[in-house]
Amino acid sequence: MSDGRCQACGVTIGRYTADPLCPTCAATTDEGHAVAIVPATPIASAVWLWATPEAGTAIATRDLPTILRAYRRINGLSQIALAELLGYDKSYVSMIETSKRAITDVASRRHIAARLGLPAHVLGVTGTDDAEYRAMLQFGDSTVRLAEIARQAGHAVEAVNELWPLVARLEARAAEGHMERDSLVLLAQARVALGVSLGTVLPEERLSAAAKWTGQAVTVAANLDDPMFYAHALRMHGNELRKAGHPGAAIARLEQSLELSADPAEQGGSLAFLCRAAAELGDAATFDRALGDYRRLLDCNFGSGLLFRPFTLREIEIRGLLSLGRLGEARRHIHDPPGEPAAPQWRVIERVTSGEVLAAVGETDTAAAAFTDAMKSAEHHRLPHQIQRAIRASAKAGMRELAAEHSAALNRIRSQLPGMR
Incomplete structure (x- = not known):
């Protein structure tokens, strides 16, 4: 489960996700989610809600740590047993109970409520057809717009991290048969933005994932008039x-x-x-x-x-x-x-392209300078496929030492996004 930061690269994860990996790391690995929920059969029904006055008092607080501790005491469970019931690690349950780990995302709270036999609203979760859904529509458009601004400012990883949870929630709603026009419009917009952002940060061998998301957006957009x-x-x-x-x-x-x-x-x-x-x-x-x-x-x-x-x-x-x-x-x-680029990545793109031309006409020194500028900026903005272009071009020009420097920069990016290794 997430503590607000990706377990692989440490970046902040979007506010709605329960995934232990940031979406960029998840999108670049075949396995997707690194931590699977452990199946478990509930060992107590919702009867526990009325079992003792302690249960009513705990539930009235709507405080998750208090509720978990009360649940264990009423049902005579150890933290290990509760962890097995919830599909979490024992240490993770301990941190929740001691308020060292806060559970704020909707999916995790709904999961816990279902396991404990609680009505979801006790943990602050409303249904998909009420205020939560309306709020998602209201703020979803802003999420897409702000993610686009982040991408254009050179922060594509952060854009993906915000878009992925929104897309996942909308995809789940569509899978349940809820196909309102407003949610479909938002889903198509979010799919496009997610695909383009992934196309900025993924290496060349993974770019088909970006094309998949934008292609799914086209499928919806074709029917929106x-x-x-x-x-x-x-x-x-x-x-x-x-x-x-x-x-x-x-x-x-x-x-x-x-x-x-x-x-x-x-x-x-x-x-x-x-x-x-x-x-x-x-x-x-x-x-x-x-x-x-x-x-x-x-x-x-x-x-x-x-x-x-x-x-x-x-x-x-x-x-x-x-x-x-x-x-x-x-x-x-x-x-x-002429002028300035509209986004940092376009400066990188221009430097790589210029370096390729200069190398092709034999101006190796100026080509090397262009490639070096591109490499430094591409590493800063996490643009692996631009470094891959520079590696090919510098190797083709016989600049083996420079190609090795580029490869080292690419490896540093890969080390931050393990699924790219």
Whole structure:
């Protein structure tokens, strides 16, 4: 069970989860949850609630440690026996009873209430169809928005940690047959945000997980009669497909997103990702067309967001030219980038791309400096797949010592997220 911090990497876990691992660690391991609840059969029924005056007094306090101690005394149980009943470790039960460990998440309190035969409201838990559900809808949108802000500010791990519990609760509600429009809209929004955040922090070999979540969001969005959100879901899913190594499928999603987009910034985002996918597929005609449309759109509109701004245009153009083997054109664009990136990770992306071009044209010293800058920032912001790009590029250029430094940085990130090892 969680004490508020991940048992693997130590980061703060989202307020709703009972998982011992932060969602990023859980998402990067095949096992998922490291600690399983031990099945147990209740050995006392709810009759204990009326067994003695002590039970009524304990329940009236609504204090979990007091209730657990009273339950053990009334039923003649040791802490070990109570731990087996609840599916927890004995030491964990001891910490709850002595108030050294607080149980605040809904799932754990509901679990304890069910095991002890208590009505859930005694432990402060309401049903999914009352105030708790309404509050989840009310604050769920804010959770998604704040997680997006955190991701764009370079804190994607924290974004995942907040989004994962919300998605899990909404998924569970949908599985129970509750398919209200409001909850489906929130579920689709949270799935997109979770997938994109995972796509920022997972290494390349795990990026299919990000594409899975965004793909599930597309499935819901297609039935919500909201073209703007559907376009957004398609755009983000297309990019995660590209990152996972499926540029052809990505192009299909991005072309569809572009058709549905009306806002210039949204169109620019779709064109940005389309440029990348086309270049990686070797489709020069689609790349040139999308890049030209992007540039004309940016000339006529104020740049905004992560993807629709001069800094992004320059990086996308350089990377595309590099992918298409047009090194001379790419090298001519290597200069001080226009403006500032919209998020810290875009500076890392630009440095890796520039380093790849410089290495390809034989300017090893400046390439090494670019790769080093990228590595330091990528490690700081936990961007393993950008370090993996730098490792490949520096190794290809014969910079073996630098590649070894990058590999050490990647291993340091892996040590923080054990499922990536």
